[in-house]
Amino acid sequence: MAKQQIKHGANTKEISIEYGIKEADIIDFSSNINPNIPSNLENMLIEALKKANSYPDINYKELRESISNYLDVDSSNIIVGNGASEIIYLLAKGLEKRGAVLNPTFSEYKRALNVANKEVISIYRDKDFKIDMENIKQKIDEFDFLYICNPNNPTSSLDDLKDLIKYFMGKDKILIVDETFMEFCQDNEKTLLPFVKTHKNLIIIKAITKFFGLPGIRVGYGISSNIELLNKLWSIKEPWSVNTFGENICKQVLMDKTYIKKSKEFYAGQINYLYNELRKLPNFKAYEPNTNFILMKSKILKASEIKEKLLLKHNILIRDCSNFDGLDEYYFRVAVKKKQDNEKLIKGLRNL
Amino acid sequence: MAKQQIKHGANTKEISIEYGIKEADIIDFSSNINPNIPSNLENMLIEALKKANSYPDINYKELRESISNYLDVDSSNIIVGNGASEIIYLLAKGLEKRGAVLNPTFSEYKRALNVANKEVISIYRDKDFKIDMENIKQKIDEFDFLYICNPNNPTSSLDDLKDLIKYFMGKDKILIVDETFMEFCQDNEKTLLPFVKTHKNLIIIKAITKFFGLPGIRVGYGISSNIELLNKLWSIKEPWSVNTFGENICKQVLMDKTYIKKSKEFYAGQINYLYNELRKLPNFKAYEPNTNFILMKSKILKASEIKEKLLLKHNILIRDCSNFDGLDEYYFRVAVKKKQDNEKLIKGLRNL
Numbered sequence: 001m002a003k004q005q006i007k008h009g010a011n012t013k014e015i016s017i018e019y020g021i022k023e024a025d026i027i028d029f030s031s032n033i034n035p036n037i038p039s040n041l042e043n044m045l046i047e048a049l050k051k052a053n054s055y056p057d058i059n060y061k062e063l064r065e066s067i068s069n070y071l072d073v074d075s076s077n078i079i080v081g082n083g084a085s086e087i088i089y090l091l092a093k094g095l096e097k098r099g100a101v102l103n104p105t106f107s108e109y110k111r112a113l114n115v116a117n118k119e120v121i122s123i124y125r126d127k128d129f130k131i132d133m134e135n136i137k138q139k140i141d142e143f144d145f146l147y148i149c150n151p152n153n154p155t156s157s158l159d160d161l162k163d164l165i166k167y168f169m170g171k172d173k174i175l176i177v178d179e180t181f182m183e184f185c186q187d188n189e190k191t192l193l194p195f196v197k198t199h200k201n202l203i204i205i206k207a208i209t210k211f212f213g214l215p216g217i218r219v220g221y222g223i224s225s226n227i228e229l230l231n232k233l234w235s236i237k238e239p240w241s242v243n244t245f246g247e248n249i250c251k252q253v254l255m256d257k258t259y260i261k262k263s264k265e266f267y268a269g270q271i272n273y274l275y276n277e278l279r280k281l282p283n284f285k286a287y288e289p290n291t292n293f294i295l296m297k298s299k300i301l302k303a304s305e306i307k308e309k310l311l312l313k314h315n316i317l318i319r320d321c322s323n324f325d326g327l328d329e330y331y332f333r334v335a336v337k338k339k340q341d342n343e344k345l346i347k348g349l350r351n352l
Numbered sequence: 353m354a355k356q357q358i359k360h361g362a363n364t365k366e367i368s369i370e371y372g373i374k375e376a377d378i379i380d381f382s383s384n385i386n387p388n389i390p391s392n393l394e395n396m397l398i399e400a401l402k403k404a405n406s407y408p409d410i411n412y413k414e415l416r417e418s419i420s421n422y423l424d425v426d427s428s429n430i431i432v433g434n435g436a437s438e439i440i441y442l443l444a445k446g447l448e449k450r451g452a453v454l455n456p457t458f459s460e461y462k463r464a465l466n467v468a469n470k471e472v473i474s475i476y477r478d479k480d481f482k483i484d485m486e487n488i489k490q491k492i493d494e495f496d497f498l499y500i501c502n503p504n505n506p507t508s509s510l511d512d513l514k515d516l517i518k519y520f521m522g523k524d525k526i527l528i529v530d531e532t533f534m535e536f537c538q539d540n541e542k543t544l545l546p547f548v549k550t551h552k553n554l555i556i557i558k559a560i561t562k563f564f565g566l567p568g569i570r571v572g573y574g575i576s577s578n579i580e581l582l583n584k585l586w587s588i589k590e591p592w593s594v595n596t597f598g599e600n601i602c603k604q605v606l607m608d609k610t611y612i613k614k615s616k617e618f619y620a621g622q623i624n625y626l627y628n629e630l631r632k633l634p635n636f637k638a639y640e641p642n643t644n645f646i647l648m649k650s651k652i653l654k655a656s657e658i659k660e661k662l663l664l665k666h667n668i669l670i671r672d673c674s675n676f677d678g679l680d681e682y683y684f685r686v687a688v689k690k691k692q693d694n695e696k697l698i699k700g701l702r703n704l
Contacts, residue, residue: 008591013409028406037405045397052568052601053389054380057365082434082593089590093467108591115445115588216404216596236467238441239360239460241434244568245597249404 008107012317019311026311027341029334030319032153032181032293034213035341036263038253048248056240056247063247067221070254071193071206077225079233082241084180084207084220090233091145091176091203091222092116100143102131104155104326106178109147124326129155129287129295133163145174150190151181151291154321154333158190158290165195165202174229176203180220181291183211183260184267193223200226208246210292211263212253217246267292270336277346278334284349293335295321303332306352314348360459364669371663378663379693381686382671384505384533384645386565387693388615390605400600408592408599415599419573422606423545423558429577431585434593436532436559436572442585443497443528443555443574444468452495454483456507456678458530461499476678481507481639481647485515497526502542503533503643506673506685510542510642517547517554526581528555532572535563535612536619536644545575552578560598562644563615564605569598619644622688629698630686636701645687647673655684658704666700 008031016023057063060080068075081087085108092099092112099113100121113120121143126132129152136146151158161177168175182191195202207220219242224230242250253259271289278286278294287295298306303320310316321331334345360383368375409415412432420427433439437460444451444464451465452473465472473495478484481504488498503510513529520527534543547554559572571594576582594602605611623641630638630646639647650658655672662668673683686697 008407008410011410012406013413014411031407033405035405041401042398045401046394048568048597049393049397052566053385053387054364055360055383055567056570058360058363059366061365082590082595085590085592214404215407215592216400218408218592218595238434238437240437240567240570241593243434243570243595243598245400246595 015311015317021311021315025315027314027316027337027344029337029341029345030317031215032210032291032333032335033215034184034211034263034292035338036259036266037213038256038259041249041252044248044252045245048245051244051248054244056242056244058239060242060247063219063242063250066251066254071223073193073196073223074225076227077196077223077230078221079230079237080219080221080242081237082220083209083215083218084178084205086237086241087205087220087222088112088147088178089115090237092118094229094232094236095145095174098143098145100139100146102136102146102148102152104129104321104324105147105149106153107324109149110325122325125152125155125157129157131159131161131164133167136164137167140171140173143173145176147176147178149178149180151185153181154293154319154324154327154331155287155295156289156291156293157287158185160190161192165192165199168201169199171201174201174203176205178205180205180207180210182206184271184292185290186264186268196223197225200224203229208250208253212259214249214253217249218242219246219250267336270339270342273339274334274336274342274346277342278349281346281349283352289336293333296332296334298330298332301352302329304329306332306349309352310348313351314344316345316348367663367669373663373667377667379666379668379689379696381689381693381697382669383567384562384643384687385567386536386563386615386644387690388611388618389565390608390611393601393604396600396604397597400597403596403600406596408594408596410591412594412599415571415594415602418603418606423575425545425548425575426577428579429548429575429582430573431582431589432571432573432594433589434572435561435567435570436530436557438589438593439557439572439574440464440499440530441467442589444470446581446584446588447497447526450495450497452491452498454488454498454500454504456481456673456676457499457501458505459676461501462677474677477504477507477509481509483511483513483516485519488516489519492523492525495525497528499528499530501530501532503537505533506645506671506676506679506683507639507647508641508643508645509639510537512542513544517544517551520553521551523553526553526555528557530557532557532559532562533643534558536623537642538616538620548575549577552576555581560602560605564611566601566605569601570594571598571602619688622691622694625691626686626688626694626698629694630701633698633701635704641688645685648684648686650682650684653704654681656681658684658701661704662700665703666696668697668700
């Protein structure tokens with residue numbers, strides 16, 4: 001059968017068939033989603049259903065205004081899309097002409113560049129997965145735009161990009177920073193949002209997917225004060241790509257201050273808890289996390305073997321990271337989930 | 353502000369601001385949507401909300417199976433997308449290399465070709481907006497694939513394409529037939545669905561948008577037995593573009609036989625009623641409709657003047673068709689709506 005080419009985490013349906021486990025029984029550590037979900041969305045859904053009889057607003061004016069209020073960014077500096085993915089692909093399509101990625105990282109940047117027939121320049125992080133400015137400086141003449149994921153997927157590393165944005169100033173290069181996982185961080189010190197107004201060569205990507213626990217609604221957005229570039233992106237964007245449910249749920253969850261506060265507190269506790277337990281395990285190295293997932297390196301078994309054993313014995317699904325450019329077959333990633341799930345993961349890994 | 357480049361009907365939000373009319377008071381004849389909506393979707397929404405905490409199935413296996421049952425087509429021959437639009441754009445991107453459109457027609461075919469940097473070959477329908485085989489034969493060496501909308505938007509004309517598909521046989525050309533409006537027709541004689549299995553150079557596009565009255569959910573699909581081409585489309589498709597609400601609502605509405613039957617009966621009556629009334633108006637020519645909208649040509653006032661007058665006097669919004677390639681500033685399009693709305697339109701046009 002014809003099918004998508006890239007392996008991602010989270011396809012619990014296929015896993016359930018392959019391993020003969022009931023889908024609902026799978027404890028999914030492979031997707032980095034907030035396990036909490038904003039409440040009181042039911043009434044809004046009925047409202048959104050009434051609106052499903054019309055097209056969404058092709059310019060998403062109200063949705064952009066909600067995001068504008070949430071981030072305190074001018075709504076004319078916002079473009080919305082079907083998840084962060086659509087923004088990643090729009091940029092690959094709209095920008096000229098050589099795109100760089102900082103490996104190991106989220107595979108969709110490279111795929112978007114390939115789909116757009118753009119040249120892909122690979123730059124690598126250092127051995128601790130921090131950004132190596134020298135590596136970037138060395139390649140600066142080889143690319144026109146650079147995707148950086150910060151905090152980075154799958155390494156959970158967080159970098160201070162203020163020196164990088166200064167270095168980019170005056171150079172004819174675009175810096176794309178995917179801050180999809182920034183809201184899980186304990187403070188917002190590292191976000192480049194305050195630089196959007198003054199740095200026209202900066203584009204920030206964000207999503208509702210992860211922090212609001214709603215990957216199913218497919219809403220993401222890009223932020224830039226480069227109106228010429230935004231016009232270009234709108235001019236090549238497919239129409240109505242965010243549906244009325246995404247449009248309306250998004251407006252509501254961005255105002256849910258209780259949910260935001262509760263989630264921040266939840267992660268403050270669970271990230272540290274899970275990391276401290278995982279680093280005690282002798283057969284693994286746990287990389288220090290800055291966001292809601294942890295990169296692990298196994299010292300004995302391969303990630304594929306660990307994945308299989310955890311599934312068969314404990315119904316636990318991890319993300320084998322061997323297909324990330326810059327990692328090998330001993331790396332895997334686990335999401336930080338609710339306490340009782342995290343305990344099961346620790347126990348499962350200990351028993352291997 | 354940065355905004356979408358193409359004018360479509362249906363942006364009642366902007367119209368309401370521009371004309372100072374409450375959005376809910378606008379009687380929208382500009383979008384060709386079934387005014388009925390499938391019922392009992394509320395419970396399904398609550399189910400879909402629970403699923404919004406996961407990604408949609410990246411391969412949309414169950415959704416394709418629902419479509420497969422609805423149309424009696426093999427599910428491996430189906431690709432789903434964010435409305436028919438995504439399929440239109442995927443084809444423009446994935447096919448080599450010169451695309452033709454049959455004007456006047458839906459503007460997104462040309463826009464998709466432009467966005468994909470493909471050459472656009474314009475072919476024209478005859479003066480009654482029927483397909484002129486000679487025009488196509490004359491241009492056959494100039495294009496590699498051809499988009500045909502059947503029934504055609506905005507002309508509401510319906511063509512028998514069986515000769516065309518025979519003519520394409522053995523030629524290295526792809527025929528894309530957008531049958532989004534076929535379900536509104538009184539019979540299904542003209543669909544090319546029975547030819548999918550035997551004609552690998554045929555692709556049919558359909559959508560949930562129009563007939564099921566749900567443009568807001570953004571679900572469309574393409575059908576072809578050309579697995580090589582489908583693989584190519586999946587390989588360049590952006591991931592998860594149909595969200596969990598689209599995925600789940602679609603599965604439910606396709607099984608709603610009562611809605612389908614009721615809608616067919618509704619249109620059988622109202623299309624004829626509205627057409628018979630409109631053709632009595634001395635200052636207009638009404639083109640014979642085959643689907644749920646009617647193309648009109650004004651003999652005195654321009655479409656833009658009619659649009660303005662109908663809005664200001666009657667809150668009625670029509671689709672000015674002057675920006676369709678092949679039409680001029682005297683053409684406009686009206687949807688077939690519920691009886692009481694259709695009566696208001698007739699009265700409004702009579703009073704002009």
